[in-house]
Amino acid sequence: MLNANLVLNAGAGDITFANTLNSFNATARTLTLNSTGATTLSGAVGTTFALGALTTNAGGTTAINGGNVTTAGSQTYNDAVTLGALTTFTVTAANSDILLPNAANNINQTITYAVSGAGTIRDISLGNSNAAAVVPTLPASFRNLTLNFSNAAITLPA
Numbered sequence: 001m002l003n004a005n006l007v008l009n010a011g012a013g014d015i016t017f018a019n020t021l022n023s024f025n026a027t028a029r030t031l032t033l034n035s036t037g038a039t040t041l042s043g044a045v046g047t048t049f050a051l052g053a054l055t056t057n058a059g060g061t062t063a064i065n066g067g068n069v070t071t072a073g074s075q076t077y078n079d080a081v082t083l084g085a086l087t088t089f090t091v092t093a094a095n096s097d098i099l100l101p102n103a104a105n106n107i108n109q110t111i112t113y114a115v116s117g118a119g120t121i122r123d124i125s126l127g128n129s130n131a132a133a134v135v136p137t138l139p140a141s142f143r144n145l146t147l148n149f150s151n152a153a154i155t156l157p158a
Helices: none
Strands: 006-009 013-016 030-034 039-043 053-055 063-065 068-071 075-077 080-083 088-092 098-099 113-115 121-128 133-134 144-149 151-156
Touching: 039 133, 053 068, 088 098
Parallel strands: 006 030, 013 039, 030 053, 039 063, 053 075, 063 080, 068 088, 075 098, 088 113, 098 121, 121 144, 133 151
Antiparallel strands: none
């Protein structure tokens, strides 16, 4: 549990959260994970008390294995992302972004973008190198969608 805003700088080392990750209480805390190694979120994020924001730096990898990530504000994954489970990215604050822009992402699970309470998604960015990428159903509140796919057949939602 986070009881303060936190920046973890691991250099080339790995960062692993083995369990569910939440803010300590209703005060949403921000989490920045800087590693050119592997960053792993093994459990769900923000299911009891949402994080304020979640950011990873570029240069490494991020594995999201817990299925759900909920923040009050934006989620920015600059690393190459893999998903170990069907994943829902949720924001609860207005004008938030959900950004997974790295074209080296290997997204082979279903993604859902969601809003809760007063949440609105301003920008969605999704990169993917998977051979058969599906763009998820998008909430009505988003403003901009940026897709960056390589070696992928894109299927757009109806």
